[in-house]
Amino acid sequence: ERFGDRALRWKAEALSLIVPWLVDERGRPSVKIELPADETTVVEALLTIGMQQSARIRQMLDHDGKRVDWLSFHYLNKAWLQALGDPFAIDIPRTGIGQPRPVPPKATLDGDPPKNAVLVGKRVYLRPQEPEDFQIVASLARRETETFFDIGRYLPSSMAFTSRLDNQQKPTWPAVVWFAVCLRETDEILGVVGLLNIDYQHRFAETGSFFHRPEFRGDGYGSEAKHLLLEWTFEVLGLHMVQSWVSFSNTRSAAALRKQGYSEAGRMVWAYSHNGTLDSFVLFDLLATEWRAMPREEWSASAMT
Ligand SMILES: CC(C)(COP(=O)(O)OP(=O)(O)OC[C@H]1O[C@@H](n2cnc3c(N)ncnc32)[C@H](O)[C@@H]1OP(=O)(O)O)[C@@H](O)C(=O)NCCC(=O)NCCS
Incomplete structure (x- = not known):
């Protein structure tokens, strides 16, 4: 200046x-x-x-x-x-419909909300992470059946996870906020959604999602949980926009982001080494104004999948 x-x-x-x-x-x-x-x-x-x-x-x-x-x-x-070869010449691989779907409207509760719930949707709710979650998550990571979305399995120990929890939950202005995504019917943990690299000055963050149970992927649970996270991000925390980075090979995650209203913002080429080559990320962004302007409508069974 x-x-x-x-x-x-x-x-x-x-x-x-x-x-x-x-x-x-x-x-x-x-x-x-x-x-x-x-x-x-x-x-x-x-x-x-x-x-x-x-x-x-x-x-x-x-x-x-x-x-x-x-x-x-x-x-x-x-x-x-x-x-x-030229990484800009590669077409970004795509699956899915590629169109945004309406945001599911707020769920109305019959009785008390689930224990510790921060936001409640039709099938899932978000609550803060607890040390007990990590035993389950570490064990599910070892039984992972899919590898296309990452460079092989990520094998965290529950102790490593738990030790990070204090750093994440104690600061007044946390840089990272993860929520456990739980099934309303059984209270079991399905995965996490969260914000990374939160910048309170510029009011942006990166969103992240990970469903640890493969049987709960591809059925709209991730998108339902993401809309709860976006509501918290834009209406409670007051961020202006969010971004997300996805490996080219993770076409499901990219399809889910398009479904949730994110727009493609470009690519980060040769970002990491994998299997004898250098792979790239596709970038997405979503403005709070865009999310607020999306129609609110109950999902039909077909819109969930
Ligand atoms: C990414 C994730 C949170 C998305 O949640 P989800 O519940 O699976 O997402 P949805 O079901 O709402 O949407 C999935 C989209 O991918 C498509 N899809 C479903 N299964 C797929 C598969 N095996 N391969 C490619 N695309 C697939 C669906 O058709 C849908 O798009 P469409 O509705 O426009 O057709 C979840 O899949 C997950 O946890 N994956 C493993 C971890 C991961 O990849 N995390 C993100 C890192 S960037």
């Missing part, structure tokens, strides 16, 4: 020197730069050295009360491009 436009010119010049050096001379596969869209001097410099815009997350940043988009740019190594 102190140096105004000059600071942006220095930043542009520095990046124009460093990025080609890191990739063309030092041989890194790629360099990624993330920046606010209003840094136009820097954006122009990145385009001039041949960087490619890979994503635009809408209205993620707050600059003195004005919402500003967030951009990412990639500079890819030519030798790696030859070996792996």
Whole structure:
């Protein structure tokens, strides 16, 4: 701020020197730069050295009360491009209908809400995580039957999970908030939904979901729980928008996000190594205003699946 436009010119010049050096001379596969869209001097410099815009997350940043988009740019190594092919040329794999569905209306309760429930839906409710959840989750992780959504099974210990709980639940301004998703009928835990990297200044976060029981995936439970999370995120916490990152191979999660009203925001290419190649994420965003404007309507049986 102190140096105004000059600071942006220095930043542009520095990046124009460093990025080609890191990739063309030092041989890194790629360099990624993330920046606010209003840094136009820097954006122009990145385009001039041949960087490619890979994503635009809408209205993620707050600059003195004005919402500003967030951009990412990639500079890819030519030798790696030859070996792996162009990750921007790959069509993002898709499954599902690809259309947003109405938000299920608020559930009306007959009696008291389930114990510790923060939000209650028709079939599931959200409550804070408890140490006892992690014995179940750790054991379910070892019996995971699907691998397409991640790089193999994630094998956490219940102790590691429990030790993180204090860090997550004690701060006044937690960076991460996870809720356990429980089945109303039996109170059993099905999975978690939550917010990661919460930024209270810019009022955005990343959403995450994980259903530990494969038999409860693909039946709309994840989307029902997500809408409860979004209600809490936008109407209680007061965030302006959320984003989500999904591996290209996780077509179900991407389909669920499209169903929940998220829009595609670009890709984060060559983001992690997997099976002899570098894989990519597809990015999504959703504004509070968009979520509020979605129709409220009970899901028919067919809309749930
Ligand atoms: C991601 C997750 C929370 C989504 O919840 P869900 O209850 O499965 O989602 P929904 O049933 O509401 O929607 C799933 C969508 O994927 C499609 N789908 C269902 N099964 C699928 C499968 N095996 N492969 C690909 N797509 C599938 C459905 O058709 C539906 O889209 P549509 O209604 O537009 O046709 C859940 O599947 C899950 O926990 N998966 C494992 C962990 C994970 O991937 N977490 C997210 C990491 S980014």
